[in-house]
Amino acid sequence: MFNKRMLDIKFIRENTELIKQNCQHRHVTVDVDRLIELDVARRKWQTNIEEFRAEKNRTSKSKPSPEEIQRIKLVNEKLKNQEERLKASDAEYKSILMQIPNLTHPDSPVGGEDNYRVLFKNREPEHFPFQPKDHEELMTNLNLIDFERGAKVAGSKYFFSKNDLVRLNLALVQYGIDVVTKHGYELIETPDVAKTDILEGVGFNPRGEETQVYSIQNTDLSLIGTAEITVGGYHANEILDLSTGPKKYVALSHCFRTEAGAYGRTSKGMYRVHQFTKLEMFIFCKPEDSEKMHEELLKIEKEICDGLGFPYRVIDIPSGDLGGPAYRKYDVEAWMTMKSEDGAQGAYGEITSTSNCTDYQARRLNIRYRKEDGSTEFVHTLNGTAVVLSRFPIAIFENNQCEDGTIVIPEVLRGYMGGKENFL
RNA sequence: GGAGAGUUGGCUGAGUGGUCGAUAGCAGCGGUUUACUAAACCGCAGUCCGAGCAAUCGGACCGGGGGUUCGAAUCCCUCACUCUCCGCCA
Numbered sequence: 001m002f003n004k005r006m007l008d009i010k011f012i013r014e015n016t017e018l019i020k021q022n023c024q025h026r027h028v029t030v031d032v033d034r035l036i037e038l039d040v041a042r043r044k045w046q047t048n049i050e051e052f053r054a055e056k057n058r059t060s061k062s063k064p065s066p067e068e069i070q071r072i073k074l075v076n077e078k079l080k081n082q083e084e085r086l087k088a089s090d091a092e093y094k095s096i097l098m099q100i101p102n103l104t105h106p107d108s109p110v111g112g113e114d115n116y117r118v119l120f121k122n123r124e125p126e127h128f129p130f131q132p133k134d135h136e137e138l139m140t141n142l143n144l145i146d147f148e149r150g151a152k153v154a155g156s157k158y159f160f161s162k163n164d165l166v167r168l169n170l171a172l173v174q175y176g177i178d179v180v181t182k183h184g185y186e187l188i189e190t191p192d193v194a195k196t197d198i199l200e201g202v203g204f205n206p207r208g209e210e211t212q213v214y215s216i217q218n219t220d221l222s223l224i225g226t227a228e229i230t231v232g233g234y235h236a237n238e239i240l241d242l243s244t245g246p247k248k249y250v251a252l253s254h255c256f257r258t259e260a261g262a263y264g265r266t267s268k269g270m271y272r273v274h275q276f277t278k279l280e281m282f283i284f285c286k287p288e289d290s291e292k293m294h295e296e297l298l299k300i301e302k303e304i305c306d307g308l309g310f311p312y313r314v315i316d317i318p319s320g321d322l323g324g325p326a327y328r329k330y331d332v333e334a335w336m337t338m339k340s341e342d343g344a345q346g347a348y349g350e351i352t353s354t355s356n357c358t359d360y361q362a363r364r365l366n367i368r369y370r371k372e373d374g375s376t377e378f379v380h381t382l383n384g385t386a387v388v389l390s391r392f393p394i395a396i397f398e399n400n401q402c403e404d405g406t407i408v409i410p411e412v413l414r415g416y417m418g419g420k421e422n423f424l
Numbered sequence: 425g426g427a428g429a430g431u432u433g434g435c436u437g438a439g440u441g442g443u444c445g446a447u448a449g450c451a452g453c454g455g456u457u458u459a460c461u462a463a464a465c466c467g468c469a470g471u472c473c474g475a476g477c478a479a480u481c482g483g484a485c486c487g488g489g490g491g492u493u494c495g496a497a498u499c500c501c502u503c504a505c506u507c508u509c510c511g512c513c514a
Contacts, residue, residue, distance in 0.1 A: 043474080046473085046474075046483090047474075047475090047482095047483095049483085050473090050474075050482060050483045050484085051482080051483090053482090053483060053484085054482055054483070056494085056495085057482095057483090057495095059494075059495090063442070063494090063495090064442095064494055064495080066494095068494075069494045069495095070494090071494090072494045072495085073494070076494080195504095220503095220504090239434090374453095376471085
């Protein structure tokens with residue numbers, strides 16, 4: 001029943017020490033020994049069940065005699081007993097298996113979130129010859145955002161975008177779409193909700209205690225935190241034809257996050273909010289192509305950021321901060337004045353993230369491809385942010401501000417905004 | 425929201441309690457025939473799990489889950505989805 005889930009149980013069985021070490025590097029606490037114990041017991045029950053069924057099948061082919069029926073009834077009792085034991089262990093077995101994180105790329109830095117490695121910087125941030133403001137102040141002054149009324153209508157960390165900020169948002173989406181589709185990605189707009197199976201398959205836990213997910217009462221649905229969920233689910237239980245290359249999508253959706261326990265962390269303005277709009281890239285490919293595809297996603301993210309012009313850097317996320325599904329993850333961090341502390345004018349803040357999830361999601365979602373010899377194999381999945389409307393505007397406003405509080409619009413966006421050059 | 429009909433292997437489509445893992449057609453693979461292509465004819469063909477060096481053997485799977493029965497694709501319950509009609513709304 002769970003044979004094709006999470007990491008392959010066979011692999012875990014044969015590489016127990018490696019799995020334990022990987023969990024440790026990823027700062028994930030899982031009782032791997034208990035899992036192995038359950039696995040051994042479950043396979044014994046399974047073998048017994050199959051033997052009893054074989055015995056039953058031999059007798060039940062045609063009309064059995066009364067004494068044969070008596071014998072079958074006895075076998076049925078033994079069978080039922082083994083089936084119940086097996087079933088009773090399902091929940092615990094599945095729960096542990098679900099928690100085992102993906103393997104980790106050998107080049108990912110080992111350690112907690114501060115152990116990231118800087119891979120690239122487009123340039124050093126400029127020094128402002130004046131005291132720079134943060135985006136919330138800049139936007140409020142220009143009548144582009146309203147947090148107070150957002151809170152009145154929907155609660156804290158919801159907001160209204162207004163006037164030219166709305167136009168900027170639409171321009172950013174269009175710009176992102178144009179850049180990404182130029183690289184051969186198919187454009188889709190997804191549902192903003194998804195079923196529990198799909199969420200779990202992609203690696204999210206909708207009902208857990210630390211969940212970031214809003215679930216909808218009396219349904220099996222949750223609001224998605226990213227289009228990664230819906231696009232990942234798009235090909236669930238399918239056998240893909242990848243003979244003409246990877247399947248590449250760029251997906252637009254709204255995203256909802258509870259941000260439970262996130263208060264106190266950097267949460268000024270619209271950096272960390274409950275709802276935002278995001279354009280997300282997603283790839284289904286053959287295992288041998290996934291590392292190459294990961295570099296492609298990063299390259300496109302850099303291309304988008306280069307066009308917009310703000311200072312940024314790329315970091316290689318350390319093992320302890322990868323989450324469950326990612327095998328390797330790169331974040332692009334833009335320079336933001338809102339992050340200033342210790343007298344500096346700013347600091348880097350995450351704006352995009354791209355992950356290679358290898359076969360972790362494909363295994364859970366049962367997404368395979370047909371190989372040339374006719375057999376099937378799990379695909380690899382990757383995702384990467386193209387444009388996020390909560391954080392890209394922050395980077396633009398904070399880096400392009402002038403002393404008088406006006407904002408220079410990046411040239412690549414002006415064509416989408418009727419040629420407008422500044423927010424005044 | 426109301427009423428009805430469906431969901432079977434890559435596709436189409438039979439099968440209403442006992443050699444049905446499942447008739448047939450198409451597509452696929454191998455062969456015969458042919459100068460070649462096509463046609464015709466013959467044969468092979470599903471997925472997954474477990475055991476074995478292997479030939480092979482055992483088990484599961486007819487939308488998902490549960491039930492009835494010695495025995496379920498077939499009967500019952502439940503959920504999801506699809507289609508038709510009615511109502512409502514954009």
